[in-house]
Amino acid sequence: MIEVKKNNFFLNEEVNTFLKNIIKNKSLANGYIFYGSDGLGKKQTALQFIKEIFKQSSPSENVEDRIANNNHPDFLIIEPDSLVASKSSRSFDLEKTIKSGSEIIKIAQIRNIKTFLSQKSINSEKKIVLIIDAHLLNEAASNCLLKTLEEPSNGIFILLTSQLNLLLDTIISRCQIVRFRSFSSKQIKSILKKYLDTSKLNINTKLKFEDLINSANGSPNQLLKNIEIWNDISDEILNKLGSPIKNSLEILEISKSISEKLEIFQQISLVNLIQTIWWRKTKNIGLVKKLENLKYLLRKNIQPRLAWEITFLKISMEDT
Numbered sequence: 447m448i449e450v451k452k453n454n455f456f457l458n459e460e461v462n463t464f465l466k467n468i469i470k471n472k473s474l475a476n477g478y479i480f481y482g483s484d485g486l487g488k489k490q491t492a493l494q495f496i497k498e499i500f501k502q503s504s505p506s507e508n509v510e511d512r513i514a515n516n517n518h519p520d521f522l523i524i525e526p527d528s529l530v531a532s533k534s535s536r537s538f539d540l541e542k543t544i545k546s547g548s549e550i551i552k553i554a555q556i557r558n559i560k561t562f563l564s565q566k567s568i569n570s571e572k573k574i575v576l577i578i579d580a581h582l583l584n585e586a587a588s589n590c591l592l593k594t595l596e597e598p599s600n601g602i603f604i605l606l607t608s609q610l611n612l613l614l615d616t617i618i619s620r621c622q623i624v625r626f627r628s629f630s631s632k633q634i635k636s637i638l639k640k641y642l643d644t645s646k647l648n649i650n651t652k653l654k655f656e657d658l659i660n661s662a663n664g665s666p667n668q669l670l671k672n673i674e675i676w677n678d679i680s681d682e683i684l685n686k687l688g689s690p691i692k693n694s695l696e697i698l699e700i701s702k703s704i705s706e707k708l709e710i711f712q713q714i715s716l717v718n719l720i721q722t723i724w725w726r727k728t729k730n731i732g733l734v735k736k737l738e739n740l741k742y743l744l745r746k747n748i749q750p751r752l753a754w755e756i757t758f759l760k761i762s763m764e765d766t
Contacts, residue, residue: 482626485665628664
């Protein structure tokens with residue numbers, strides 16, 4: 447694992463300052479939507495925000511540990527069903543469930559919020575509900591949440607999402623949106639220098655650091671995950687993917703190797719890297735779109751080997 451110098455590496459400092467001012471001015475809203483790409487620190491910032499809210503009511507209580515251990519009586523966290531069921535001690539197992547396409551937040555989980563809010567607060571003025579990946583609410587759960595937001599209660603809602611367009615407009619209208627913006631390549635480099643010992647980063651020599659940064663989509667968190675994932679990918683595979691492949695036999699061979707040797711979450715990460723490298727070399731937007739569709743198929747786990755073969759064959763027929 448990559449060693450981080452400071453525990454608050456993944457906090458979004460700009461947003462965190464904004465939230466501190468809300469607490470200082472005692473201007474808390476009933477609902478917030480933390481919106482931005484994956485890996486920008488939405489969950490870490492939300493947890494810090496929640497801790498600070500609780501500290502106002504109970505400054506002497508050990509809020510940090512209770513939130514970290516998820517045993518605070520006035521705090522409820524809602525996560526997608528398959529994510530809850532399949533959590534593992536390995537960080538990449540968590541990544542696999544997030545990208546599997548099978549997770550969902552069900553109405554029973556939202557009904558549990560009503561039960562939670564109906565009980566009197568124990569250690570704080572208000573109860574807080576944190577909903578992870580709120581865009582995974584199914585239709586029934588979304589409507590149930592909307593009714594809960596409309597009813598007067600003693601709760602504060604914080605919804606995390608990377609896909610604001612999938613939330614009901616009526617839910618969005620009842621919450622304050624807190625935008626998490628992607629970092630520039632220059633900012634990511636600065637963050638890595640500040641929080642990490644970059645001399646100890648084990649980066650596969652076949653990879654260009656600039657490509658790694660660009661493929662992270664403005665997320666330092668995602669960059670670290672990518673480095674760890676790509677270091678597990680063999681040189682045999684990486685050596686063949688420096689440029690679009692033209693030979694049909696090579697396409698079939700590399701597709702077979704990728705689908706047999708890599709987990710789905712590794713395959714998706716590999717596509718991100720290929721997109722960055724091939725775009726730098728070809729500037730072909732059609733190629734990028736085909737690779738984007740490949741990621742969609744992989745997330746749905748639709749015949750991965752066939753998905754790779756078809757995508758590479760389509761690209762090989764283009765003049766790149």
